[in-house]
Amino acid sequence: MRICVFLSAADLDDRYTRPAQQFAELLGKGGHTLVWGGSDVGLMKVVADGVQEAGGRLLGVSVDFLAAKARTGAHEMVVARDLAERKKLLLEKADAVVIMVGGTGTLDEASEILELKKHGHTDKPVVMLNTAGFYNGLKEQFRRMEDEGFLPRPLTDLVFFAEEPVGALAYLEESMGVE
Secondary structure (H helix, E strand, O other): OEEEEEOOOOOOOHHHHHHHHHHHHHHHHOOOEEEEOOEOOHHHHHHHHHHHHOOOEEEEEEEHHHHHHEOOOOOEEEEEOOHHHHHHHHHHOOOEEEEOOOOHHHHHHHHHHHHHHHOOOOOOOEEEEOHHHOOHHHHHHHHHHHHOOOOOOOHHHHOEEEOOHHHHHHHHHHHHOOO
16 A cells, blocks of 8 residues: 655654654555655654665655655656646545644645545545544544534544554555555
């Protein structure tokens, strides 16, 4: 599988990096390809290192203004003109999406894929890896949206919340029919 991971490029606390490393190792050992923002800094670097060390492939999609931070040695690196093109390319090149901890950029990317799913423009499985309860508030907001009629589809059709890396990958592999 080609798994797009939306995540932070910030240097983060061990409570976030350790589960990210675990997910990356599972992804690499499973022979999967990481599709990610291409940066070689922060949590993006942690995940790319883990996937590559475990034997997985790296497919990066950077953007012009961040090209200086792009990882060298990725199996493939594409540089987009702007953030909109980057999101489009990331989603086109992936079979599934995992949303890890991140800031406004990650939230923007998450909103985009969920909006596409809501309107039936993609059926790719989407997982929010709720590391250390990071997305508890967002999960509650989504439930409220569903309960109050703002979502035309059940929340479970849009996104799966995983508390642990192993659950995230297991959900994706089951959704994609990978054994």
